[in-house]
Amino acid sequence: MPLAVKELIDAGVHFGHRASRWNPKMKPYIYGKRNMIHIIDLKETVRGLLRATKFFHRVAASNGLIAFVGTKRQAAETIVEECTRCQMPYITERWLGGTLTNFRTIRSRLQRLEELESILDGEQALSYSKKMIATLTRERTKIDRNLSGIRHMARLPEALFVVDPHREHIAVAEARKLGIKVVALLDTDCDPDVVDLPIPGNDDSMRSIELVIRHLADAIIEGKAMAPAEPPPRETNDSQGPGRGDRRGDRRGGPGAGRGGPGQAGGVSRSGVRAAGRPAEATEQAAPAEAEGATAVAAEVVATPAEVEGTPTEVAVTPTTDAPQSGGEASPPPAAE
Structure with a gap:
């Protein structure tokens, strides 16, 4: 116009x-x-x-x-x-101060408004006393009066x-x-x-x-x-980092994992072995000795899958010391547990 x-x-x-x-x-x-x-x-x-x-x-x-x-x-x-x-x-x-800068709290008040409406407009209100109903009604009226215009503003x-x-x-x-x-x-x-x-x-x-x-x-x-199709709204996190529980879960290998357990693929256990996430092959590397002045001895343990189903898995141990002289008999490999 x-x-x-x-x-x-x-x-x-x-x-x-x-x-x-x-x-x-x-x-x-x-x-x-x-x-x-x-x-x-x-x-x-x-x-x-x-x-x-x-x-x-x-x-x-x-x-x-x-x-x-x-x-x-x-x-x-x-x-x-x-x-x-x-x-x-x-x-x-x-x-209200913080309507934009503290938007996460404003969203929580709007969620409280929806909760109050579900209580007061449903059958759950019959289990409350008249005094409690009056208190909840005043709270709903106050929130609705100040924030009803931005009720559907998810970001x-x-x-x-x-x-x-x-x-x-x-x-x-x-x-x-x-x-x-x-x-x-x-x-x-x-x-x-x-x-x-x-x-x-x-x-x-x-x-x-x-x-x-x-x-x-x-x-x-x-x-x-002229706008394209709008994707579903996504609530903002108000630029806040992970909580204390999230950080604790990351250190232990993921939320809900036991102490020292991997929790997620690639987690590290207490013994220092990294889970490769492959069912038939695993690689383990021993950690060096922690005592000061001790000699670090490393051994690489490679597990190969059995060629025939039901046959125990063979384990080849390759020590870091010198190989045995030619003509000597090698000790039989230990049976897999």
Whole structure:
């Protein structure tokens, strides 16, 4: 849908804050001042909105996620409506610290929400007292109010759209820390340096916010129509390493293995013998003596498979000492156990 300057004027996108509240970094985006109120340059608004729509179109075409954040009363209803239409996550209530940087904990709270719903909506609720039911209901309501918009967000988003980055400074800081691109509708009292794609405009008017978000949602829908088939979502591990139990299992040859047992193919036992994983052939190498000054004697034991089924396996021992003189009789090989 093409964007007309008259449409922006009718929505009041050009109205800024009072001149006494301005941020000097917004000077390139200000057209002038009238009645002690700054007027935003709509050319810069159109330029920023076009760049944002192209960026969102590209992200949506690659099956990327774009999270919308707007806790203002003027923006909440529009964000819920448009994000539902374009199927993107959103947050319209209080931003919980660590929503992005501690996303693993947020996912655990969403799993708790599903657990509470299964309890309260099922027959299991009949076994609880009225007091416990009331406690669980309050917990479910609190989680649902704060996190219902990102309930189906199984991974971190590729981009973040913010209405008034001055108000949502915590969300912007978390996104910048994780390298997530930030697009923002910002007024004359905001800092444009903290966002990647600024859209200068009135962030206090419902009509202004609705106009901008509607164009962004249209770009997302067009991009998703060009996207390939999306693979099943995979939950993030929040960049955390293996737990203590995992490391212990690696040292012992794999989780669940006995002490000194291989656990996995190629594990090392206490005697230092590596399991080759072949049923008919094994190679063992004796470890050198640990006593200081002792002479290291190595013997290579090679087991060959029997040629006839039921015949004991022959073992040839090749000592490291000198070979016996010619004409001497070799000792018979020991029977395999």
